[in-house]
Amino acid sequence: MGRISNQDNMHMNNVTFRAVKGVCFTLISILCFIFLFIGGPNYYSGRVFTQAWSLGHIFAFCLWTYILTVNWKYLANETYIKQCLIIFCLVFFVGSLIEIIQIKFNRTACIADVIRDLKGSALSIAFLAPARRTISKAILRFAQLSVVLIIIFEIYPLAITISDEVISKLQFPLIAGFETPFETSRLSNSKLKRDGSVAIEGKYSLKVPLTKKKYSGVGFKYFPKNWKGYNYFHMSIYQTSANNINVTLKIYDLIHAKTGRNYNDRYSKNIELKRGWNNIQVPLQEIVNAPIDRTMDLNHIHAFGVHAIDPSGKDVIYIDDVCLLKQSGTDE
Numbered sequence: 001m002g003r004i005s006n007q008d009n010m011h012m013n014n015v016t017f018r019a020v021k022g023v024c025f026t027l028i029s030i031l032c033f034i035f036l037f038i039g040g041p042n043y044y045s046g047r048v049f050t051q052a053w054s055l056g057h058i059f060a061f062c063l064w065t066y067i068l069t070v071n072w073k074y075l076a077n078e079t080y081i082k083q084c085l086i087i088f089c090l091v092f093f094v095g096s097l098i099e100i101i102q103i104k105f106n107r108t109a110c111i112a113d114v115i116r117d118l119k120g121s122a123l124s125i126a127f128l129a130p131a132r133r134t135i136s137k138a139i140l141r142f143a144q145l146s147v148v149l150i151i152i153f154e155i156y157p158l159a160i161t162i163s164d165e166v167i168s169k170l171q172f173p174l175i176a177g178f179e180t181p182f183e184t185s186r187l188s189n190s191k192l193k194r195d196g197s198v199a200i201e202g203k204y205s206l207k208v209p210l211t212k213k214k215y216s217g218v219g220f221k222y223f224p225k226n227w228k229g230y231n232y233f234h235m236s237i238y239q240t241s242a243n244n245i246n247v248t249l250k251i252y253d254l255i256h257a258k259t260g261r262n263y264n265d266r267y268s269k270n271i272e273l274k275r276g277w278n279n280i281q282v283p284l285q286e287i288v289n290a291p292i293d294r295t296m297d298l299n300h301i302h303a304f305g306v307h308a309i310d311p312s313g314k315d316v317i318y319i320d321d322v323c324l325l326k327q328s329g330t331d332e
C-alpha cells in the first residue's frame with residue numbers, strides 16, 4: 001500500500017468540503033422555500049420580526065441564484081449579461097408565482113416581495129456569480145456599489161426599528177417622550193410628527209391634528225408590553241382651543257385584540273381636555289378591572305390610544321410624557 005500524498009489529502013478535503021457545502025446549501029434552500037409558505041409573522045407579531053422576515057426574500061433568492069449560476073450548465077455557457085437577463089426573468093416569473101400561491105396559504109400577495117426577490121438575485125449576480133469576472137472591473141465595481149446601496153436602502157428601516165426598540169426598552173417606564181427622532185415609528189399612524197413648539201418633558205411632543213375623520217387621534221402600538229410592577233398610567237395632553245375638547249382614552253391587552261375588540265372588554269374613558277396642559281393619570285388597577293368578564297392581562301398590554309369624540313376638524317392636541325409610574329404624580 002502506497003502512502004497518501006499531501007496532494008491526495010488536499011483533494012479529499014476539497015471533495016469533502018464541497019459535499020458538506022452542497023448538503024448545507026440544499027437544506028437551507030429547502031427551509032427557505034418552506035418558510036415562504038409556512039411560519040412567519042402575523043398581525044400581532046413584533047415589528048422587528050415582521051421586518052426581518054420580509055428580508056428573508058433577499059437571502060433566499062441570493063442563495064438560489066448562487067446555486068443556479070454555479071450548477072446550471074446551460075447558464076454557465078452564456079455571457080454574464082445574458083445570465084443576468086435569464087435570471088431576472090426567471091426570478092420575476094417564479095417570485096410572482098410564489099406570491100400568487102401564497103394567497104392559498106392565507107398570506108397576501110405582495111409586489112414588494114417580488115422586488116426583494118430581484119434584489120436578492122442582483123446581490124448574488126454582482127458578488128457571487130463566477131461569470132462576474134468576465135466583465136470589466138470598472139463596470140463590475142459600479143454594479144456592486146449600486147447593489148450595495150439598494151440593499152442598504154432595504155435594510156435601513158429594520159436598522160431604525162431595532163435602534164428604536166433598544167431605546168424604547170432603555171427609556172421604559174417612559175413609553176414616549178418624543179425626544180428621539182424615531183419614536184413616531186411606535187405609533188399606528190406613522191404620518192404624525194413630533195413638534196418642538198410645546199413640551200412638558202424635554203423639548204418635543206407629538207402633534208396630533210384632530211380631523212373630522214372617524215377615530216381621529218393617535219394609537220400607540222409598539223412599546224414594552226409588560227406593565228406589571230407599576231401602579232399608574234400617565235399621559236400629558238396640551239390643547240390650545242378656548243373650548244374644551246372631548247377625547248377617549250382606550251387601553252387594551254392582546255386578548256382583547258384577538259377576541260373581537262368588544263367595548264366591554266377594554267379600558268375606555270372619556271376625558272374633557274381644558275386649554276393648556278392636562279395631566280391624565282389612570283391607576284393600573286382600574287385598567288385591570290375594566291373588562292367585564294375577566295381581568296386585563298398587564299403582562300401583555302397590546303395598544304392604547306387617544307381619539308376625538310365629535311371633532312370640529314380644526315383642533316390640535318400635543319401629547320408628551322407618556323409613562324408608567326409607581327407612585328401617583330412622580331416618575332417611577
Ligand SMILES: [Ca+2]
Pocket residue numbers: 177178179199200201202203204205320321
Ligand atoms: Ca417630550
